[in-house]
Amino acid sequence: MSEEIENSPQPTQAEPALDQVAATVIRAKREVAKVATQQRLGQDGRRGPLRYGERVQITDTKKRMSTFVLEEGGYFQSVRGNLHHSEIVGLNEGSVIETASGHELMIMRPLLADYVLSMPRGAQVVYPKDSGNIVAMADIFPGARVLEAGVGSGALTMSLLSAIGEEGKLISIERREDFSRIAAANVDAWFGRHHRAWQLHSGDFAQVVADLVEDASIDRVVLDMLAPWENVEQSVRALAPGGVFCAYVATVTQMSRTVEALRSTQSFSEPLAWETMSRGWHVDGLAVRPDHRMVGHTGFLVLARRLAAGSKPLSRRQTGRGGAYDDSGYWVADDVDERTSTDRKVRKVLRDCLVKQPDDATEVNVQATSARGALTDQVAQTLGLDAVQRPAFKE
Numbered sequence: 001m002s003e004e005i006e007n008s009p010q011p012t013q014a015e016p017a018l019d020q021v022a023a024t025v026i027r028a029k030r031e032v033a034k035v036a037t038q039q040r041l042g043q044d045g046r047r048g049p050l051r052y053g054e055r056v057q058i059t060d061t062k063k064r065m066s067t068f069v070l071e072e073g074g075y076f077q078s079v080r081g082n083l084h085h086s087e088i089v090g091l092n093e094g095s096v097i098e099t100a101s102g103h104e105l106m107i108m109r110p111l112l113a114d115y116v117l118s119m120p121r122g123a124q125v126v127y128p129k130d131s132g133n134i135v136a137m138a139d140i141f142p143g144a145r146v147l148e149a150g151v152g153s154g155a156l157t158m159s160l161l162s163a164i165g166e167e168g169k170l171i172s173i174e175r176r177e178d179f180s181r182i183a184a185a186n187v188d189a190w191f192g193r194h195h196r197a198w199q200l201h202s203g204d205f206a207q208v209v210a211d212l213v214e215d216a217s218i219d220r221v222v223l224d225m226l227a228p229w230e231n232v233e234q235s236v237r238a239l240a241p242g243g244v245f246c247a248y249v250a251t252v253t254q255m256s257r258t259v260e261a262l263r264s265t266q267s268f269s270e271p272l273a274w275e276t277m278s279r280g281w282h283v284d285g286l287a288v289r290p291d292h293r294m295v296g297h298t299g300f301l302v303l304a305r306r307l308a309a310g311s312k313p314l315s316r317r318q319t320g321r322g323g324a325y326d327d328s329g330y331w332v333a334d335d336v337d338e339r340t341s342t343d344r345k346v347r348k349v350l351r352d353c354l355v356k357q358p359d360d361a362t363e364v365n366v367q368a369t370s371a372r373g374a375l376t377d378q379v380a381q382t383l384g385l386d387a388v389q390r391p392a393f394k395e
Helices: 020-033 112-118 128-137 155-164 177-191 205-212 228-238 252-265 343-355 377-383
Strands: 055-060 065-069 075-078 081-084 095-098 104-108 145-149 169-174 198-202 218-223 239-249 272-274 278-284 287-295 300-305 364-366
Touching: 055 075, 065 075, 065 112, 112 128, 112 155, 128 155, 128 239, 128 300, 145 155, 145 228, 155 169, 155 177, 169 177, 169 205, 177 198, 177 343, 177 364, 205 228, 218 228, 228 239, 228 252, 239 252, 252 300
Parallel strands: 145 169, 145 218, 169 198, 198 364, 218 239
Antiparallel strands: 055 065, 055 104, 075 081, 095 104, 239 300, 272 300, 278 287
8 A cells, every 4th residue: 555646747748648757756756655565455454543654534424525545744625624634643443533613524444345436547447336246146255266357447356356365366357558557556555565366467368368277277257348258268268167257248239249149159057137226225214215316327247157068058948039240340439338538547547556556566467469558668668667477377
């Protein structure tokens, strides 16, 4: 875990994405920001009184939350009052203090669900209601060997790592190298150091799996990508009998095509598809009613289990209609109206994340043909991030 550093100004059109001067500044700030590596991962290493370098969450009486890192000489300002960070250090989690303006503020360490929604992001995150569904319904158990693709900003990755523990194994694959580095910084910041069960690779899913994963060596495959049906065949090879395939997709067309792709392999049980909607309730005496706002549709989940070699799925009562899709063309984000971040925003988030990396930062193993996205070759070379490392994952 490392301290928050003030955001650097965004580059103008005339400036390169990240020049030598900016790289030098990042290295200098990183030295200032370094804190001791946590010996125990995540919340397990954050018990007791609050300390400098820890991330805290302030909640006011209107339920507005602010998240920041405690710094020596730091000062918190809000419409409900101001306070010095030194007034928080040494307090127990769950303390309620009163500001000079007479307002009450509650101080907690953020939960994972809070951190996911407040951390820097280059790609859209998997919301807690969906990541919880994935962990439970795909049965991500302690010690599991999990293959994940579509890391994005690292939200789902943190839930998977928390579930498998340090005795499990998680191989995460992200097509864009800049997203990979943002995710690595976010995950390291949450756990306080590199999670030893985690391998992060930037490159093409099919190629990385072909190079690093043995047949029937994976317990769970979790895909959060635009076209998961393109990687069903590799998932068949990687999954052990009884293993779980789980895909997270945004639209009905993606869900339908993924289900049909799973059926066509004749290697999975009948796929299940569903979505989860979350609605809070207002409870105050006899005034009990649903909240006016809710988290509605975020995505669909598709789940199926790997059959034993040579076995066929149970006969279906009704034959599928088929003929809805063909293999021509290539899907892009605009086809499904997926929101994407601009390269300029990704560069800014990446710069900030590189500053906040802990001493024991997670390595991004870059495949030679990976998409660098907003991380240009010039940027990578300037920061010394161009080395290609591909440690094998073998039993």
